[in-house]
Amino acid sequence: MLRAIRHKNILPAFSAFRAFSSSAKEMTVREALNSALDEEMSADPKVFLMGEEVGEYQGAYKITKGLLDKYGPERVLDTPITEEMALICLLNILQAGFTGIGVGAAYYGLRPVVEFMTFNFSMQAIDHIINSAAKSNYMSAGQISVPIVFRGPNGAAAGVGAQHSQCYAAWYASCPGLKVLSPYSSEDARGLLKAAIRDPDPVVFLENELLYGESFPVSAEVLDSSFCLPIGKAKIEREGKDVTITAFSKMVGYALKAAEILAKEGISAEVINLRSIRPLDRSTINASVRKTNRLVTVEEGFPQHGVGAEICTSVIEESFGYLDAPVERIAGADVPMPYAANLERMAVPQVEDIVRAAKRACYRSVPLAATA
Amino acid sequence: MWISKTIFNHFKSRLNFTPNYAPLSLLSPRRFASTIAQNPSTFNSIHDANQVIDFPGGTVKFIPEMRFISETSPKRIPCYRVLDDDGQPLANNFVQVSEEVAVRMYSNMVTLQIMDTIFYEAQRQGRISFYATTIGEEAINIASAAALTREDVIFPQYREPGPLLWRGFTLQEIAHQCFSNKYDNGKGRQMPIHYGSNKHNYFTVASTVATQVPHAVGAAYSLKMDKKDACSITYFGDGGSSEGDFHAALNFAAVMEAPVIFLCRNNGWAISTPTSDQFRSDGVVVKGQAYGVRSIRVDGNDALAIYNAVQAAREMAISEERPVLIEALTYRVGHHSTSDDSTKYRPANEIEWWRLARDPVARFRKWIERNGWWNDMAESELRNSLRQQLLHSIQVAENIEKPPIEDIFNDVYDVPPSNLREQEQWVKDTIKKHPLDYPENISA
Numbered sequence: 001m002l003r004a005i006r007h008k009n010i011l012p013a014f015s016a017f018r019a020f021s022s023s024a025k026e027m028t029v030r031e032a033l034n035s036a037l038d039e040e041m042s043a044d045p046k047v048f049l050m051g052e053e054v055g056e057y058q059g060a061y062k063i064t065k066g067l068l069d070k071y072g073p074e075r076v077l078d079t080p081i082t083e084e085m086a087l088i089c090l091l092n093i094l095q096a097g098f099t100g101i102g103v104g105a106a107y108y109g110l111r112p113v114v115e116f117m118t119f120n121f122s123m124q125a126i127d128h129i130i131n132s133a134a135k136s137n138y139m140s141a142g143q144i145s146v147p148i149v150f151r152g153p154n155g156a157a158a159g160v161g162a163q164h165s166q167c168y169a170a171w172y173a174s175c176p177g178l179k180v181l182s183p184y185s186s187e188d189a190r191g192l193l194k195a196a197i198r199d200p201d202p203v204v205f206l207e208n209e210l211l212y213g214e215s216f217p218v219s220a221e222v223l224d225s226s227f228c229l230p231i232g233k234a235k236i237e238r239e240g241k242d243v244t245i246t247a248f249s250k251m252v253g254y255a256l257k258a259a260e261i262l263a264k265e266g267i268s269a270e271v272i273n274l275r276s277i278r279p280l281d282r283s284t285i286n287a288s289v290r291k292t293n294r295l296v297t298v299e300e301g302f303p304q305h306g307v308g309a310e311i312c313t314s315v316i317e318e319s320f321g322y323l324d325a326p327v328e329r330i331a332g333a334d335v336p337m338p339y340a341a342n343l344e345r346m347a348v349p350q351v352e353d354i355v356r357a358a359k360r361a362c363y364r365s366v367p368l369a370a371t372a
Numbered sequence: 373m374w375i376s377k378t379i380f381n382h383f384k385s386r387l388n389f390t391p392n393y394a395p396l397s398l399l400s401p402r403r404f405a406s407t408i409a410q411n412p413s414t415f416n417s418i419h420d421a422n423q424v425i426d427f428p429g430g431t432v433k434f435i436p437e438m439r440f441i442s443e444t445s446p447k448r449i450p451c452y453r454v455l456d457d458d459g460q461p462l463a464n465n466f467v468q469v470s471e472e473v474a475v476r477m478y479s480n481m482v483t484l485q486i487m488d489t490i491f492y493e494a495q496r497q498g499r500i501s502f503y504a505t506t507i508g509e510e511a512i513n514i515a516s517a518a519a520l521t522r523e524d525v526i527f528p529q530y531r532e533p534g535p536l537l538w539r540g541f542t543l544q545e546i547a548h549q550c551f552s553n554k555y556d557n558g559k560g561r562q563m564p565i566h567y568g569s570n571k572h573n574y575f576t577v578a579s580t581v582a583t584q585v586p587h588a589v590g591a592a593y594s595l596k597m598d599k600k601d602a603c604s605i606t607y608f609g610d611g612g613s614s615e616g617d618f619h620a621a622l623n624f625a626a627v628m629e630a631p632v633i634f635l636c637r638n639n640g641w642a643i644s645t646p647t648s649d650q651f652r653s654d655g656v657v658v659k660g661q662a663y664g665v666r667s668i669r670v671d672g673n674d675a676l677a678i679y680n681a682v683q684a685a686r687e688m689a690i691s692e693e694r695p696v697l698i699e700a701l702t703y704r705v706g707h708h709s710t711s712d713d714s715t716k717y718r719p720a721n722e723i724e725w726w727r728l729a730r731d732p733v734a735r736f737r738k739w740i741e742r743n744g745w746w747n748d749m750a751e752s753e754l755r756n757s758l759r760q761q762l763l764h765s766i767q768v769a770e771n772i773e774k775p776p777i778e779d780i781f782n783d784v785y786d787v788p789p790s791n792l793r794e795q796e797q798w799v800k801d802t803i804k805k806h807p808l809d810y811p812e813n814i815s816a
Contacts, residue, residue, distance in 0.1 A: 079624070101590040127583065137784070140558065140568050141556075143569070176784050279789050279790075
């Protein structure tokens with residue numbers, strides 16, 4: 001259900017790009033998300049935003065900056081606890097409320113985009129995400145469609161502790177009825193968020209706080225208001241022939257850095273940016289593994305029942321004969337995220353971990369554990 | 373402190389331009405008024421007995437006495453009723469219901485009563501897996517539906533098939549759902565009594581308690597945004613009012629000024645939990661004021677009282693853009709469901725008393741008979757005809773094929789994904805190859 005509406009004179013909420021003297025344009029992920037929301041709200045009057053701080057405060061991470069001024073309080077809804085910014089603890093409790101209300105609005109025909117200040121708080125609302133949104137179309141035999149998007153930062157940030165750092169990709173991706181997307185670059189952010197808003201199914205959109213400020217080059221095609229990426233297609237960020245590295249969100253950047261390091265040692269790594277966790281692009285992953293014969297999966301979340309486990313199974317089911325080495329799985333440490341900076345660093349995958357895993361998959365001798 | 377200054381300056385700058393939209397309700401300018409401190413020179417003198425202070429949220433008076441608000445009122449909130457136990461009107465100040473509507477209401481109440489009895493028996497005989505009756509709550513079910521229009525959206529819990537019947541869902545369709553055959557418009561996806569119908573503006577029943585309450589608020593907000601002459605209504609029980617979703621929904625509805633009617637069926641029991649173990653407030657009606665929601669307590673066994681209250685609530689909800697809470701006091705005469713035996717936790721004679729002496733159907737019957745709109749002959753004709761209809765519907769539904777294999781795989785998403793299409797093909801191929809290994813009523 002992609003609507004290709006061309007808007008020649010869209011007034012961006014604020015300047016969406018810096019033009020350099022050459023024609024290459026750069027855009028931060030934050031600007032990409034903001035412009036995507038702006039354009040989709042402009043194209044479809046049924047799209048509206050809900051969440052804490054999204055309105056007057058311009059968004060807890062400024063993703064919704066300027067949208068309240070442009071579209072008004074009827075379409076950018078601050079949910080009741082807005083004034084109590086300092087009482088972060090209260091925000092958790094009230095998450096359940098506005099998710100249910102967002103689902104109710106979607107039931108009736110609006111297209112809400114619900115922001116969670118982080119996906120950790122979505123646990124408070126997860127009954128509505130799963131039981132009211134994901135399962136409704138099925139349980140009602142197609143009578144109730146829920147075109148809702150749940151978006152917000154997911155996974156580890158920096159120094160925010162256990163209750164603000166969990167990755168929910170595996171949790172949501174295990175549920176039929178949901179689509180789960182996770183962008184890396186600004187192009188991903190724009191294209192996938194637009195696709196999510198236009199999609200008639202409920203979509204969980206997992207962003208990353210540390211990527212909001214990162215800048216990426218964007219082509220004119222990406223900047224066009226009808227730009228949209230397909231859901232369920234991964235992107236090969238870097239081609240290679242010796243080992244396949246799959247990653248999503250922030251770990252794509254780490255995987256690319258690891259690929260650079262590996263190239264210097266004569267290992268050509270193919271980096272796949274999953275983009276879509278559910279549906280998982282099994283054919284791209286398998287085609288890549290059939291070419292390279294080795295696989296390293298990377299994710300920030302907890303290892304057990306993670307995204308990497310599913311990818312590994314998919315490869316074993318479809319391409320077992322092509323594997324020349326056991327599948328390597330890089331994930332966050334199996335502990336609640338510690339706060340102290342040195343401990344936090346050890347609890348999240350680092351570039352060196354990915355390099356070592358790739359080398360192990362290529363049967364180069366490497367120490368198994370991280371050195372201090 | 374720095375936070376409010378930044379916001380205050382932001383607010384100040386916005387006062388000087390016209391926003392490029394035309395909002396229905398200018399929420400923004402109101403928002404920060406309460407945080408702006410008053411000019412100290414306007415403060416009352418320290419010796420003035422009527423001292424006030426302007427904390428965020430508005431001015432409040434000071435008092436030197438430490439006064440706790442009591443946890444209960446000396447008097448319980450009174451209950452609105454129109455007809456007495458004998459079906460006699462207590463006063464003349466109620467909205468009259470025409471003969472046509474009254475007879476239709478009564479017939480639907482009888483239909484509900486008989487339908488419940490027969491389907492309950494069918495479950496006991498092993499013909500359906502599960503059932504939950506609405507016995508004792510027929511007035512709430514039918515009278516509330518009669519006071520609404522077809523455009524009003526209904527969000528039920530699971531003890532409200534009445535509005536569906538009122539809006540034209542047939543007994544045969546109910547039977548199809550309970551037997552989950554191929555004519556079930558729910559495609560056999562859910563347990564019995566989990567009905568839903570787009571056509572009748574009645575949202576599919578979900579087993580999760582009180583999740584429908586915030587949904588109704590969101591839908592009401594959408595109706596308001598679309599400027600429709602309609603509200604949403606949601607039903608839940610005394611137990612449901614303990615859920616977090618109830619509290620969040622009432623709070624939000626008040627803040628968002630959503631045209632929603634919250635109808636609580638306080639029937640005294642949440643499975644085996646009596647209301648004395650459910651809450652310590654004066655029922656559910658008093659909770660409305662805590663959230664800024666207008667509320668009323670009504671005799672749930674009085675069809676005319678329910679009709680009047682719901683009609684008035686609908687008018688307020690739509691024209692004043694506000695939520696309204698109605699607590700309908702009643703009694704759950706049946707067991708919680710066919711998985712429950714309520715004689716284990718309440719006396720059988722209590723159940724019998726409510727079933728006979730306080731039957732809402734009999735009470736309403738007295739009123740329509742007194743008006744000359746009903747008689748014994750009409751009664752026995754109706755009951756016999758309904759019994760026949762129901763037995764026939766059950767027989768028909770029981771013998772219809774179950775839904776086709778495709779219905780396992782479709783509607784998970786808007787468009788079936790490749791993995792499910794693949795699996796559907798595998799299953800169909802396997803059934804074709806090994807037909808003797810599969811039951812006959814699976815059509816591939």
